[in-house]
Amino acid sequence: MTDETKNKPVRGEISFSELTGGDKALVEKAIKRGYTRREALKIMMATGVTMAAAQNIFTTGQTAMAQTPKKGGSVRMASNLHGPDDQLDPPLFTSTIDYTRGRATYNSMIQHSNDLVPQPELAETFEPNADATEWTFKIRQGVEFHDGTPLTADDIIYSMNRHLGEESTSVIKSVLASVQEWKKMGSHEVKAIMNTPNSDLPTLLGLFQTKIVKNETTGDGIGTGPFTLETFEPGVKSVHKRNENYWREGAHLDAVEITAITDPVARVNALLAGDVQLATSIDPKAFRQVEEASGVTLLSTPAALQLGICCLKNAEPGSNDDFVKGMQYIQDRERIVKRVLKNKGSIGNDTPIMSAHGPDFCHELPQRPFDPDQAKFHFEKSGYSSAELYVAPVTPGIEDVCLLAQANCAKIGFDLQLKKVPTDGYWGAIWMNEPLNVVTWNMRPTANSQMAIQFGPGAAWNDTYWNNERMGELLSASLAETDPDKRHTMYCEMQTLIHEGSGMVIPAFSNINDGIADNVMNMPTVPLGQLGACEWPEFIWLA
Amino acid sequence: MMTQMVLRRIAIGFATLIVVSIIVFLATSILPGDVAQIILGQSATPETLAALRAELGMDQPGYVRYFSWLGNMAVGDLGISKAGGATIASLIGGRMGNTMVMAGLVALISIPISIALGLWAAMHPGTWLDRVVTFGTMCTISVPEFFIATILVLILAVELHWLPSTAYLTGNESFTELLRALAMPLLTLVIVVSAQMIRMTRAGILNVMSSPYIEMAILKGVPRRRIILRHAFFNAIGPIVNVIALNLAYLVSGVVIVETIFAYPGLAKLMIDGVQTRDLPLVQACAMIFCGTYVLLILLADVASILSNPRLRQPK
Numbered sequence: 001m002t003d004e005t006k007n008k009p010v011r012g013e014i015s016f017s018e019l020t021g022g023d024k025a026l027v028e029k030a031i032k033r034g035y036t037r038r039e040a041l042k043i044m045m046a047t048g049v050t051m052a053a054a055q056n057i058f059t060t061g062q063t064a065m066a067q068t069p070k071k072g073g074s075v076r077m078a079s080n081l082h083g084p085d086d087q088l089d090p091p092l093f094t095s096t097i098d099y100t101r102g103r104a105t106y107n108s109m110i111q112h113s114n115d116l117v118p119q120p121e122l123a124e125t126f127e128p129n130a131d132a133t134e135w136t137f138k139i140r141q142g143v144e145f146h147d148g149t150p151l152t153a154d155d156i157i158y159s160m161n162r163h164l165g166e167e168s169t170s171v172i173k174s175v176l177a178s179v180q181e182w183k184k185m186g187s188h189e190v191k192a193i194m195n196t197p198n199s200d201l202p203t204l205l206g207l208f209q210t211k212i213v214k215n216e217t218t219g220d221g222i223g224t225g226p227f228t229l230e231t232f233e234p235g236v237k238s239v240h241k242r243n244e245n246y247w248r249e250g251a252h253l254d255a256v257e258i259t260a261i262t263d264p265v266a267r268v269n270a271l272l273a274g275d276v277q278l279a280t281s282i283d284p285k286a287f288r289q290v291e292e293a294s295g296v297t298l299l300s301t302p303a304a305l306q307l308g309i310c311c312l313k314n315a316e317p318g319s320n321d322d323f324v325k326g327m328q329y330i331q332d333r334e335r336i337v338k339r340v341l342k343n344k345g346s347i348g349n350d351t352p353i354m355s356a357h358g359p360d361f362c363h364e365l366p367q368r369p370f371d372p373d374q375a376k377f378h379f380e381k382s383g384y385s386s387a388e389l390y391v392a393p394v395t396p397g398i399e400d401v402c403l404l405a406q407a408n409c410a411k412i413g414f415d416l417q418l419k420k421v422p423t424d425g426y427w428g429a430i431w432m433n434e435p436l437n438v439v440t441w442n443m444r445p446t447a448n449s450q451m452a453i454q455f456g457p458g459a460a461w462n463d464t465y466w467n468n469e470r471m472g473e474l475l476s477a478s479l480a481e482t483d484p485d486k487r488h489t490m491y492c493e494m495q496t497l498i499h500e501g502s503g504m505v506i507p508a509f510s511n512i513n514d515g516i517a518d519n520v521m522n523m524p525t526v527p528l529g530q531l532g533a534c535e536w537p538e539f540i541w542l543a
Numbered sequence: 544m545m546t547q548m549v550l551r552r553i554a555i556g557f558a559t560l561i562v563v564s565i566i567v568f569l570a571t572s573i574l575p576g577d578v579a580q581i582i583l584g585q586s587a588t589p590e591t592l593a594a595l596r597a598e599l600g601m602d603q604p605g606y607v608r609y610f611s612w613l614g615n616m617a618v619g620d621l622g623i624s625k626a627g628g629a630t631i632a633s634l635i636g637g638r639m640g641n642t643m644v645m646a647g648l649v650a651l652i653s654i655p656i657s658i659a660l661g662l663w664a665a666m667h668p669g670t671w672l673d674r675v676v677t678f679g680t681m682c683t684i685s686v687p688e689f690f691i692a693t694i695l696v697l698i699l700a701v702e703l704h705w706l707p708s709t710a711y712l713t714g715n716e717s718f719t720e721l722l723r724a725l726a727m728p729l730l731t732l733v734i735v736v737s738a739q740m741i742r743m744t745r746a747g748i749l750n751v752m753s754s755p756y757i758e759m760a761i762l763k764g765v766p767r768r769r770i771i772l773r774h775a776f777f778n779a780i781g782p783i784v785n786v787i788a789l790n791l792a793y794l795v796s797g798v799v800i801v802e803t804i805f806a807y808p809g810l811a812k813l814m815i816d817g818v819q820t821r822d823l824p825l826v827q828a829c830a831m832i833f834c835g836t837y838v839l840l841i842l843l844a845d846v847a848s849i850l851s852n853p854r855l856r857q858p859k
Contacts, residue, residue: 076711078806083816084624084634084825169595174588231714233637234629235816236808261709261806265693270806273700273708424819460588 069522073542074255077278077531078267082260086234089219090211091162091170096280096530099208100258101232104240104537106211106223109137109156110202112533114525116358116445118202122151122212122224132197132480139188143247145214146221146228153184158215160190172209174460175449178479197480203445208534226251226538240537252541268515271296277517277542280530283396284342290515297516300344303527304354304443304450305510307336307398309389309405311503314465315435318503322382328368329375330408331401331507340400344513348506351495352454353447356527359484360447362492365499376412386415387436392426395440401507402438432463439463443528447491448479455498464503471497519543545849552845556838560831567830568609571823612824616831622824631828634813639832641712642809644721646794648729653737654787660737661744661783666771668749677745680738692731692804699727710807728805732798736790743786747779754778781848788844796833 079097087098090106109123120126123137143151160182163170170176178198183191192201204210213219221229224247227240237259242251261267261276264283271279272293282290282298290298311318311327318324333347346354349368353361379385391402402418409416421430430437444450452475453459457467471494478490498504514531516523521543524532615622621631664676683691700708706726716724751757752775760770799811814829816822 083820084629084813084822085816085820166590167594169591171591173591233808234634235813236637237711259711259806263803263806266696266709266804266806269693269696269701270708273696273704275700275707275709275711 069252069541070543071252071541072254073252074257075253075278075520075540075542076257076259076276078270078276078280079258079260079530080264080267080281081262083235086232087219088221088229088232090159090209090213091168091172092219093209093211094171096534097258097260099529099534100531100537101229101238101240102208102211103225103534104227104256104258105221105225105229106213107143107225108206108210108212109139110206110210112203112206112445112526112528112535114527114532116203116356116526116528118206121206122156123202123205126202128199128201132199132201133194135192135194135201136185137190137192139190140247141188143224144245145224146243146245147214149214151212151224152187152215153190155212155215156190157182157184159212160192160210163209170209172204172207175204175207175453196476199479199482200446200448204449206445208529227256230255248538251538253537256537271515271517274517277520278531278536279515281396282513282515284340284344284513287342287344287513295518297518298344299514299516299523299525299531300511301525301527301532302346302354302356303509303512304352304356304441305395305512306348306352306439306441306506307395307401307508307510308352308439308441309402309505309507310431310437310439310464311505312432312435312465313467313503317382317384317387318435318464320382320384321501322378323384323387324503324505326375326379326382326414327405327505329371329378330405330412330414331505332370332404332408333368333507334370336397336401336404336508340397340404341508341510344511345397346509346511348508349495349499350502350504350506351498352441352450352504352506353491353495354509356443357447357450359488360491362488362495364492365495368499372408372412375409376414379409379412379414385413386417388417388419389436389438390419390421390430390434391438392421392423392430394423394426394438395510397508397510398438398440432461432465445528448475451475451494451498454504455494455502466498466502466504468497468501548849549842549846552842556842559838560834563834564613564827564831565609567827568605568612568823571818571821571826572605608823612827616828621828624822624825631825634825635810635828635832638808638810638813641807642795642811645725645728645732645798645807645809646791648722648725649732649736649794650791652729653733653740653790656733657737657740658744658783661741662748662771662776664741664745665748665752665775666768673745676741680741683734683738684742687800688731688735689800689804691734692727692801695727695731696804708805710805712808725807728798728801728807731801731805732794735801736794740783740786740790744779744783747782748775751775751778777851780851784844784847784851785841788840792833792837792840795836 077100079095079100081095082097086101087093088101088105090102093099093102107122109121110126111119111121113119118126122140122143124140125138126135128135137156139151139153139156145151160179162168163173163176164179164182178194178196178201179192180195181193183193185191194201198204212224214222221232226243226246226248228243230239230241232238237257240256240258242254244250261270261279264281264286267279268282268286268289270276271290274295287298290296309327311324313319328350337343337345337347347367348354349365351362351365355361389402391399393399399420406416406418431439441450441454444453453461454463455466455468455471456462456475457469457472474490474494474497478487478494481487481490512527512530516531519542521541522539524535524539526533526535612622621635623630624634660676664673667673696708699706707724708727710725710728712721712724748771752771757770757775760774796811798809799815801807802809802812810829810832814826814833817825817829
């Protein structure tokens with residue numbers, strides 16, 4: 001079947017307009033949530049609809065709902081965290097609320113699409129040389145900052161240089177460490193000279209912290225972005241008005257207000273009451289409440305948000321491989337996804353890579369099962385009969401994962417003690433310090449950066465202190481490899497190394513779960529962060 | 544005599560403030576992690592930490608930072624937020640206004656209601672009205688405020704859509720819009736603080752009612768209403784004013800849960816944020832404001848009870 005015939009309504013089959021209210025709402029929701037044709041058909045066919053009918057319903061439904069974007073209206077978003085440390089300076093962005101304000105105010109050189117393909121933004125084109133040791137970026141002409149200053153290569157060079165060098169306090173300094181120098185090649189052309197070849201550089205230039213600010217400024221809210229900054233009160237709110245002089249089509253909304261409601265119950269209530277249209281980080285306990293309420297939708301995007309247990313390899317008991325194996329086999333992964341994550345997540349295979357990373361995910365690697373006998377065997381072989389695991393609620397569900405592991409360990413005679421600690425101060429005092437602790441990582445745009453940051457030998461955030469030379473070789477070699485098959489073999493070897501040898505236990509990945517009002521249309525689903533990786537301000541519109 | 548006593552109270556208040564400043568300074572410095580570590584969080588590396596610490600001027604010893612802060616504070620300079628770079632005065636300014644509006648409105652509503660209900664219950668002890676009041680206040684005291692707040696949100700905002708679920712201020716609303724935006728937290732706080740004041744008013748008056756001179760008044764045939772309003776109330780005013788002062792101080796400093804649930808940008812929430820980001824100057828400034836509020840309100844309450852009770856004017 002070609003794409004042409006696929007999209008034509010079939011005569012004689014039931015169509016969208018003939019559906020009853022409830023079914024119609026269901027299909028509408030599926031289309032609005034951005035389900036692909038295949039996903040939507042799968043759901044409909046599971047309810048007993050024939051293939052042809054399902055095709056027809058989806059197509060006619062899409063047509064019925066394919067309205068032209070409406071201009072106007074304003075949206076209020078409630079993030080989960082904010083405080084007096086809220087930032088407008090891109091290199092210091094650390095939270096969803098910063099990222100969102102950055103997205104509304106500034107642009108990056110590169111933008112991520114929903115399937116993580118780098119797209120041109122301020123960089124019109126980006127080309128590597130043959131061995132990816134240099135990247136050339138042509139900068140868009142005619143772009144103006146909010147104060148009318150035209151954008152030139154100087155602004156780009158200045159903004160990018162803030163991530164380099166010893167003085168830099170940039171959050172992503174180590175991520176961009178493969179760049180040696182940014183060179184101005186003309187008024188609208190820059191070149192990145194690399195230390196080591198990196199074929200993934202464009203993807204990294206779409207990170208939240210890479211926003212372009214005006215030369216010699218430190219993020220005062222003057223950007224080239226789709227919204228101009230009206231007011232900004234750290235820890236309270238910010239108000240943004242549409243930039244009428246935007247270089248692209250421009251935002252549909254007149255204004256956005258960005259605030260946070262730190263209490264998860266209050267955040268859900270505000271969404272249900274209609275006081276906010278977008279709410280981040282819906283707690284698993286509230287999934288049903290949001291799904292059943294009218295007027296709001298739970299937007300659940302599969303992503304590699306790992307629920308991890310770190311067993312430090314440089315300390316007891318993690319230094320013992322059998323102990324780690326025991327911890328891995330005792331994870332009841334299916335139950336975690338079903339009960340703890342309420343099916344809004346995916347099973348992990350003790351590597352940080354999963355299907356959302358695309359072709360670099362190693363499907364071939366056998367899934368480690370829940371096997372108490374194996375766990376018992378390995379624990380006994382390790383010689384340990386008890387251990388203490390530090391747990392803080394760093395991500396929803398992680399405490400339940402540990403409680404489940406504790407219960408299952410007790411059944412095989414292993415005493416896993418949980419030491420509950422607050423998240424406040426956790427990253428400085430517990431993580432990477434206590435022998436057994438929990439961790440979560442935001443999804444990185446490439447499998448390579450995801451593994452390099454956490455498993456590269458000597459990497460600053462190698463949070464299990466697992467230093468494997470072969471891993472290091474593969475991490476850099478794979479960046480220079482352009483043959484897809486060879487590249488995949490390399491990525492598979494890396495995932496196998498982590499799966500077999502590291503001290504990481506990753507039983508599951510959480511989806512990104514946000515709540516959105518039903519009249520919010522065209523919501524992006526980039527899996528790198530909350531609310532479509534904060535890409536929404538420029539693209540959504542209100543029906 | 545009177546002025547001397549007030550002056551002594553003020554001196555004690557100042558000493559309290561100094562002691563509190565030392566305690567706060569020591570307590571915040573034993574918190575795990577510093578502001579640089581908290582800002583960078585999971586993305587901290589030794590190099591970025593060192594760079595940020597140097598930038599924030601945190602490489603000086605503790606006592607130097609303490610005395611320079613105390614000196615600056617004395618001349619009204621609260622310093623600069625370590626976390627965001629804004630001046631603390633600007634961070635606190637708006638929040639202080641919000642807190643005062645909320646505390647003022649709650650006081651305006653709850654104090655008259657509480658005293659009236661307390662007096663009423665004391666006038667008719669043992670009747671069903673009295674029982675309803677005592678039982679009701681006992682219930683609201685026992686239930687945590689976040690629970691009251693959540694129940695109110697579920698009923699009035701989520702189900703009925705009468706009121707907004709959060710106290711979101713745009714900054715240019717009219718007085719009625721302001722009242723509507725603040726209605727939910729106001730209601731919650733009025734319920735929470737009134738209960739204590741009602742009980743204290745009732746208990747204070749009933750306590751005085753058992754003293755011999757009231758018995759004398761009863762024997763003389765003075766009507767009960769007159770006994771309470773003319774004789775008992777003024778003798779019971781000391782403890783009542785004290786409880787009112789404590790509740791007002793609580794409204795300024797301790798309503799962090801209500802501020803969190805209704806996302807209301809007040810001072811208490813700012814201080815918690817300050818603790819979480821290890822923003823020591825901010826925490827210290829908030830702590831001093833809270834401590835100052837307590838000292839001031841208790842001072843006023845003491846003065847009020849001295850004025851209302853001539854016996855206290857003579858030192859023993």
